[in-house]
Amino acid sequence: xxxxxxxxxxxxxxxxxxxxxxxxxxxxxxxxxxxxxxxxxxxxxxxxxxxxxxxxxxxxxxxxxxxxxxxxxxxxxxxxxxxxxxxxxxxxxxxxxxxxxxxxxxxxxxxxxxxxxxxxxxxxxxxxxxxxxxxxxxxxxxxxxxxxxxxxxxxxxxxxxxxxxxxxxxxxxxxxxxxxxxxxxxxxxxxxxxxxxxxxxxxxxxxxxxxxxxxxxxxxxxxxxxxxxxxxxxxxxxxxxxxxxxxxxxxxxxxxxxxxxxxxxxxxxxxxxxxxxxxxxxxxxxxxxxxxxxxxxxxxxxxxxxxxxxxxxxxxxxxxxxxxxxxxxxxxxxxxxxxxxxxxxxxxxxxxxxxxxxxxxxxxxxxxxxxxxxxxxxxxxxxxxxxxxxxxxxxxxxxxxxxxxxxxxxxxxxxxxxxxxxxxxxxxxxxxxxxxxxxxxxxxxxxxxxxxxxxxxxxxxxxxxxxxxxxxxxxxxxxxxxxxxxxxxxxxxxxxxxxxxxxxxxxxxxxxxxxxxxxxxxxxxxxxxxxxxxxxxxxxxxxxxxxxxxxxxx
Numbered sequence: 001x002x003x004x005x006x007x008x009x010x011x012x013x014x015x016x017x018x019x020x021x022x023x024x025x026x027x028x029x030x031x032x033x034x035x036x037x038x039x040x041x042x043x044x045x046x047x048x049x050x051x052x053x054x055x056x057x058x059x060x061x062x063x064x065x066x067x068x069x070x071x072x073x074x075x076x077x078x079x080x081x082x083x084x085x086x087x088x089x090x091x092x093x094x095x096x097x098x099x100x101x102x103x104x105x106x107x108x109x110x111x112x113x114x115x116x117x118x119x120x121x122x123x124x125x126x127x128x129x130x131x132x133x134x135x136x137x138x139x140x141x142x143x144x145x146x147x148x149x150x151x152x153x154x155x156x157x158x159x160x161x162x163x164x165x166x167x168x169x170x171x172x173x174x175x176x177x178x179x180x181x182x183x184x185x186x187x188x189x190x191x192x193x194x195x196x197x198x199x200x201x202x203x204x205x206x207x208x209x210x211x212x213x214x215x216x217x218x219x220x221x222x223x224x225x226x227x228x229x230x231x232x233x234x235x236x237x238x239x240x241x242x243x244x245x246x247x248x249x250x251x252x253x254x255x256x257x258x259x260x261x262x263x264x265x266x267x268x269x270x271x272x273x274x275x276x277x278x279x280x281x282x283x284x285x286x287x288x289x290x291x292x293x294x295x296x297x298x299x300x301x302x303x304x305x306x307x308x309x310x311x312x313x314x315x316x317x318x319x320x321x322x323x324x325x326x327x328x329x330x331x332x333x334x335x336x337x338x339x340x341x342x343x344x345x346x347x348x349x350x351x352x353x354x355x356x357x358x359x360x361x362x363x364x365x366x367x368x369x370x371x372x373x374x375x376x377x378x379x380x381x382x383x384x385x386x387x388x389x390x391x392x393x394x395x396x397x398x399x400x401x402x403x404x405x406x407x408x409x410x411x412x413x414x415x416x417x418x419x420x421x422x423x424x425x426x427x428x429x430x431x432x433x434x435x436x437x438x439x440x441x442x443x444x445x446x447x448x449x450x451x452x453x454x455x456x457x458x459x460x461x462x463x464x465x466x467x468x469x470x471x472x473x474x475x476x477x478x479x480x481x482x483x484x485x486x487x488x489x490x491x492x493x494x495x496x497x498x499x500x501x502x503x504x505x506x507x508x509x510x511x512x513x514x515x516x517x518x519x520x521x522x523x524x525x526x527x528x529x530x531x532x533x534x535x536x537x538x539x540x541x542x543x544x545x546x547x548x549x550x551x552x553x554x
Contacts, residue, residue: 101250119144151206154183446535477507
């Protein structure tokens with residue numbers, strides 16, 4: 001008979017669980033739509049707007065991506081899944097941006113040789129590409145009938161000025177001088193130098209061939225002129241490059257661009273010079289993106305003494321980035337969904353809090369922390385995917401309570417002589433429980449008097465402020481003591497959670513805890529006055545409101 005009753009209760013329990021799962025799946029789309037258009041409801045009737053603020057800490061992290069709640073994972077399970085943690089602290093953030101680049105000509109040091117007159121090339125002095133030329137060195141000679149005629153005009157203007165130098169009429173002198181100046185300006189426009197013009201005046205005869213000189217010192221990188229060739233003004237005859245300062249255009253990935261600034265010093269290495277490092281400076285960042293490679297071109301200027309660096313050589317640019325000392329979180333601690341970044345904070349005794357954070361750029365293996373975390377916070381760095389799953393499961397259980405599932409009497413929990421302490425999973429509470437919620441009262445132990453109170457006065461499912469006042473036999477408040485609060489439900493399978501209590505005024509100590517299920521809870525206060533042994537006392541309260549919120553201690 002007993003076996004039949006147990007079998008019946010097991011079947012009833014399985015039916016209830018299947019019903020709950022079906023309701024969760026049916027209500028999920030409408031719940032997400034509600035979350036995207038309204039403030040998320042928090043335990044105790046508060047909205048997300050009401051609980052937000054600089055110092056507020058949400059009980060759960062709920063977004064349109066899915067709900068997150070506090071997760072409880074026993075120490076044994078933590079060891080099984082390999083949970084590791086790290087304490088956050090400011091650290092020096094340094095990294096190196098590496099980018100492949102190619103040596104190119106310095107466009108600011110390239111000179112092109114063009115003519116302003118047409119003619120025939122007579123003698124060619126620089127006759128191959130790659131040849132070194134010095135500034136002022138002859139390139140070739142040119143015969144131009146127009147240039148010869150202009151020289152003759154200049155000589156005639158000089159003779160005319162000499163003839164009228166003794167004239168008593170000032171206007172004659174002025175006109176003769178203007179004619180000489182006009183002829184000289186025309187020769188200047190045709191690229192003749194003052195020295196060449198003076199030589200024409202000294203000789204008194206036009207030069208049949210004009211010598212063209214190099215405007216800069218450098219190497220011929222392009223040559224389009226040959227002996228006997230007829231050239232015109234639009235033709236580019238030579239391109240001459242100064243290689244004493246070259247450019248390297250490096251391709252930097254777009255996610256690394258926040259680290260690159262104009263003026264940064266760089267190191268450059270080349271496979272042709274193993275073990276040797278050259279130095280340059282970032283001189284320009286191009287304003288467009290290579291959409292195929294997702295890179296941005298960065299120009300680096302490199303001194304090139306000895307001309308060891310040749311255009312078209314490939315090398316690697318190393319840009320050292322120093323962001324200073326800043327609070328940082330390990331990369332392994334961050335769960336990035338693409339729209340939000342989440343970490344899990346360790347709250348002690350197997351309790352983990354999901355926290356949405358705002359992070360800056362990644363430096364090495366760390367992210368800069370902008371919002372959401374403080375120095376001294378302990379975060380999970382390994383096993384956080386499984387903790388994330390536990391958190392979402394707790395949030396789903398919390399949603400069952402909000403849908404009214406907490407009112408279901410879990411009678412199957414009574415099977416096998418399981419002592420549930422008469423705890424109903426929602427609905428009306430016994431009269432005795434109501435009295436406990438109203439007045440937890442005072443207790444004495446170890447020569448100390450403990451007085452417990454809660455906010456709200458009747459504990460609810462979700463966050464509650466627990467306040468304990470400790471006094472000695474003479475009624476004097478006990479201050480400067482180490483006080484901890486351990487809370488759990490008196491039922492098999494529930495694990496206790498322990499949190500420190502902060503000292504307040506007049507011997508009062510406070511802690512905010514998340515009571516995740518309606519029913520009776522045991523609150524054990526541990527006090528250790530300075531230089532004395534610790535004293536413990538346990539209070540029992542009943543949480544009303546039904547349902548569950550994250551099921552801490554499960």
